[in-house]
Amino acid sequence: MLHVNENYSKIKPTYLFAEIAHRVAAHQERNPDAKIIRLGIGDVTEPLCPAVVEAMHKAVDDEAGKGDKFYGYGPEQGYAFLREKIAAVDFQARGIDIRADEILVSDGAKCDCGNIQELFANDVKVAVGDPVYPVYVDTNVMAGRHDIMLMPCTAANGFVPSPLFKQEPDLVYLCYPNNPTGAVATKAQLQKWVDWANANKKLILFDAAYEAFIRTPGIPHSIYECEGARKCAIEFRSYSKTAGFTGVRCGYTVVPSEVVAYDSEGNEVQLKPMWTRRQTTKFNGASYITQRGAEAIYSEEGQRQIKATIDFYLENARLVREALSSAGFTCTGGVDSPYVWVDVKGDSWEFFDKLLKEANVVTTPGAGFGKAGEGYIRISAFNSRANVLEAIDRIKRCLKA
Ligand SMILES: Cc1ncc(COP(=O)(O)O)c(C=O)c1O
Structure with missing residues (x-):
């Protein structure tokens, strides 16, 4: 009989991105006109230089x-x-x-x-x-x-x-x-x-x-x-x-x-x-x-061009960090990193849902990265400036409401 490598059954199922995709799809279905902005994934958005x-x-x-x-x-x-x-x-x-x-x-x-x-x-x-x-x-x-x-x-x-x-x-x-x-x-x-x-x-x-x-x-x-x-x-x-x-x-x-x-x-x-x-x-x-x-x-031009792109993402990160900080949240990252780690002072999936449903913004719940990530969300700076500014505006309004 051919036996499988049973170590594979010991891997914790990674529900995180599948679960995010599921919640986002359900929200979009209920709100077909909603223009959802994704600040969840860690993929870049700017093209090759x-x-x-x-x-x-x-x-x-x-x-x-x-x-x-x-x-x-x-x-x-x-x-x-x-x-x-x-x-x-x-x-x-x-x-x-x-x-x-x-x-x-x-x-x-x-x-x-x-x-x-x-x-x-x-x-x-x-x-x-x-x-x-x-x-x-x-x-x-x-x-x-x-x-x-x-x-x-x-x-x-x-x-x-x-x-x-x-x-x-x-x-x-x-x-x-x-x-x-x-x-x-x-x-x-x-x-x-x-x-x-x-x-x-x-x-x-x-x-x-x-x-x-x-x-x-x-x-x-x-x-x-x-x-x-x-x-x-x-x-x-x-x-x-x-x-x-x-x-x-x-x-x-x-x-x-x-x-x-x-x-x-x-x-x-x-x-x-x-x-x-x-x-x-x-x-x-x-x-x-x-x-x-x-x-x-x-x-020389390659170094200059990639630096300009990274500077662009870092400015996005700075804008996100500043907006969340001024809304009263403690933030880590977003300075030497494209990720802002926000202490949401509560359940990370609940906060994720609030931003999804009330601001049409997708983030990543920290709990998905491990037990110590509970209570945080990760916001990624990989997006266009227009989308980042729009997302910040919506988040601010949703947090004031
Ligand atoms: C910490 C870390 N290491 C490695 C990688 C993978 O990088 P690569 O695209 O080169 O495989 C990632 C991608 O998100 C990452 O976040």
Whole structure:
């Protein structure tokens, strides 16, 4: 008899976005004329920037045989032209010691955040923040690690947990700027995690998918700004929110040569060759066209264009945050992040329903991201300025009523 992987039945059903879609559809059916504005999802709304589009068109010509060369299968780790730009611009220009051969290009951060756990023994203890981006939890549960430790991220700790444990985890997922809370971590806070990991032979999996939204001076853009992080941290980056690549699909993972875990006899094992082996076995690389598009982000005009788009979203976030704050709500995020995390002083689904029914605005109830998310809603800045202004106006009126 063929048995299924029963770990799949242990994954908590993700009702969140299905339930939101269901409630929104029911509301629209009852109110066919309602013009619903969606500030719930985390997808971008602005198109690819011209520098990327131009580079991708040129790459299509290469693949169509009109250029100097036809590119078929590429290197699974990513083309050198992209890895070298990443190392130079995202790291070395910030004084961070990361080399091109420590970067592995992929089709986005979700796959890498989800697949990385394959490198570790089944009995490792995993810790994640609560509330959390669900991929870290679900992929570990699928692999049989059911007992995930939750680190509450609340107003009391500024939404950044500390490495203080009764029972120590082996592997810790950190995500800053955070989805869903929009909180950022200071260098001192991250340094504490790095020191803890190095002192105890642990590993940090650092998700920096929203790094490009950091504007406040001094907030670290990379875990490798912390001393000693090269030995105990893997970092994930994504072009999805940085450059509108949610549909194009591209990101990368940084695995420094020194980063290690241990075999059953306590010997150090380098993780870079393991991750390279995993990727070259199970993944055939992001497309040449995609990687040429990603490379264009690093040109002078590419940098200017993506910065302008992110500035646009950040201004949306600022407007949302200011409106909710002036209506008397405590807000986190929305400064170095596209997400505003609003303390609604009550049930998060009730507040979601109120904004849906009375303002025709869709948000995301915090409870959907974990127990510690109850009492909050997440408002996303990914929308047109006109829609954000209209949504703010409606929310203000609905909250006054
Ligand atoms: C925290 C976080 N990490 C990773 C991802 C996935 O990024 P990608 O589109 O590169 O797969 C997202 C997407 O929403 C995210 O919020």
